[in-house]
Amino acid sequence: MSQATETSAAMVDAAQVAAQSRGYWKTVWLRLRGDKVTIACFVVLALIVLSAVLADWLAPADPYKTSMLKRLKPIGTEGFPLGTDELGRDMLSRLLHGGRLSLFMGIVPVVYALVIGGALGLVAGFLGGRVNMLIMRTIDVLYAFPSVLLAVAISGSLGAGVTNAIVSLTVVFVPPIARVTESVTTQVRSLDFVDAARASGAGTFTIIRVHVLSNVLGPVFIYATSLISVSIILAAGLSFLGLGTEPPHPEWGLMLNTLRQSIYVSPWVAALPGVMIFFTSLSFNLMSDGLRSAMDVRL
Amino acid sequence: MSAVVNGARAGGTPLLSVQDLRKYFPVTGGVLNRQLATVQAVDDVSFEVERGETLGIVGESGCGKSTTARLLLALITPDAGRIRYGGKEVGEGAGRIPLRELRRHAQMVFQDSYSSLNPRLTIEDTIAFGPIVHGTPRREARARARDILGKVGLDPNLFIRRYPHELSGGQRQRVNIARALAIQPDLLVLDEAVSALDKSVEAQVLNLLSDLKREFALTYLFISHDLNVVQYVSDRVLVMYLGKVVEVGPVDVMYREPQHPYTRALLSAMPSMDPDRRTEDAPLAGDPPSPINPPSGCRFHTRCPFAQAVCRDREPPLVADVAASGRSVACHLVTPGSGHPDAPAGPSA
Incomplete structure (x- = not known):
């Protein structure tokens, strides 16, 4: 009898733990689940990414095969x-294949910028003082140029090509990411748990790894996802200007450029790459907004 | 300023000894961040903490209590002064105790129970962090976390996997205490550790602290602005005013017959439970002066009812009480031969 009560008490305890001990990410997921727009955007993006990855199998024809007739x-x-x-x-085949390069150009520069800008911002924010001054003022110099102009200028001086376009886009995205990381890190650094960790005898690197990164990564990551759409558009713009992808490779921006001359003949077809860019960047933007509000949990 | 002056009992090395600790914060601004002024947060503070005792530090907001606490654990670097732990000076070199070693022996509990816990870590990870940093194997550190959580009165089975936002303020402060105790320190610096809690929870945590002190043979440095709490927990009390120590001594002596006019004013501001003994007049008027360019001489002279010319001109040293009650006071009024008209006659005068 008493054993049974004990067991049931233990079960109640366990149930309580399960019910109350919701971690941060669990809470975020629960909030995200109710947000239909974000879920829809996520599904759209998943489909676009999937179709780009599986383009070889999905495409009905060879995207390079021309026919004058x-x-x-x-x-x-x-x-x-x-x-x-x-x-x-x-x-259809060109749009599917074009998604590969466009998404690649959208995501890769942001990832590079996240690593470089994130590291710079983290160091600047955590160390503060002169180091902060040095890093952030240098970043501000880059910030002074409009992003499109900067990307075009760097791509122009490096020459056309995917690699150079990625380099120029990375340079464009490092300053904003560094700035966001720096401001979040500065906030986190002043919290008592960082002092408590230092008082525990932990070194700077350990404190950053365990205590700062876990609090900084979330907001910075969300900000970075919102940059992906910008990157796709900028990459498309570079291709449009002939500074990104070179023909005959399919890429949405480049397709938009080459179809431009046919806009009076076949306006709907000419608009298709633009529609793809629009939907992809919109989805990235809305998803990042949804993530932001879901992750803004007042703990 | 010698140790004797500070009212420490003779014999044995004090666990912690602080000499002439000083921290000035620059106030920068204007063009090119020029230094406009300095905040004299902690100015030539000296005191000692005996092994096993509780030293209470009291004072108004902004008097340098918390800065002192942070200086002790080297969370900020002092401009001047020496900190000795167990007779050894903190620092690198022969015969000294390295900072990392000090942080094995001294830990701190912060006032804000919320911001002093990482919201992304479970209670287990938070408590086990310190031991892991000091080289305890992960498994053992986790076991210790569970053990210590039980010691602070929280059921490990219920709480170990929770996150800080799932706990109440009192529970969080218990976790903070557990975190500080996890690396088995000797000295615990409690910086307003109970000030943010409800009265009933505060009482629970205070009782917990006194139990833990007995169980782990701890020494406390208890910083608070609450005179009742300080009276309850402390063996000795140190009163700070604008970055200076004005009076230090055993708690019963201090509360029975405070000597420094500031201590007297502070204690008379304690609300009495007896309506017949209610304080009628405000013991002190106005806010303390800014620690930026503090008053000359005795820093309290601007608000002191006994202030004389000498108080404006000369800074009173912290000297042992003539009654030799283990107390020291920094006031011309009670120091013989200080030049204050109402001072007791000095031995030579």
């Missing part, structure tokens, strides 16, 4: 569900 077919043509471009290439 089948130029600028409208949407819904037999065999070309989304029509053909100015060189008679299948638009």
